[in-house]
Amino acid sequence: MEIDKSILTQLCSHKKELSDLRRRKEDNDREIERLEDKGTVVSDSVTCGKKGKKPLGTKRITGFPMPEYEKRMRYKRVYSNMLERQITRLDKEIMEAEQYIESIPDSRIRRICRYRCLDDSLSWISIAHKMGKQHTADGCRMAFERFLKNN
Structure with a gap:
């Protein structure tokens, strides 16, 4: 199977990008909710004129911050569209990565790649624990990096 192994390194990055996008969308949704719950959040005091000094x-003037609300609603649409595209792309990349990992002949490297790239980018320490007692975090990391360089 001829799939570029850069898929493995990109997959980790895309997963982090996806979680960052989800966080941004959630933050924006919370801000919209805050604006809707408060109702009249903008207020100001103005003078009615002067007689001398x-x-x-x-x-007191109060109102709803319509420009801010409309901006947040635009962001919501943009984030939703971006999130949908990212999820579609990530699903495709996960399938390709799984196919590539299955094509690796060495069982040890296959397991390390699965843990690192498919299982939410586990830390090297967690990977070493899952691999067994004879494995260290540095040993797993170096084996993964050697595999990426040599193959």
């Missing part, structure tokens, strides 16, 4: 009175 003395103000005639003040009025």
Whole structure:
């Protein structure tokens, strides 16, 4: 099977990018919710005029921050579209990565690649623990890096 092994390194990066995009969308949704819950969040005091140096009175003006709300709603649409495209692309890349990993003849390297690239980018320490007692974090990392360089 002729699949570029850069898929493995890109997969980790794309997963992190996807989680960052989800976080941004959630933050934006919380901000929209905050704006909708508060209702009239913008307020200001204005003077009604002056008689000499003395103000005639003040009025309090309140309102809904429509420009901010509309901006957040645009972001929501943009983030939703981006998220949908990213999920589609990531699903395709995961399938390709799984096919590539299955084509690796060495069982040890195959397991390390699965743990590192498919299992939410586990740390090297976690990978070493899953691999067994004779494996170290540095040993797993170096084996993975050697595999990427040599093959």
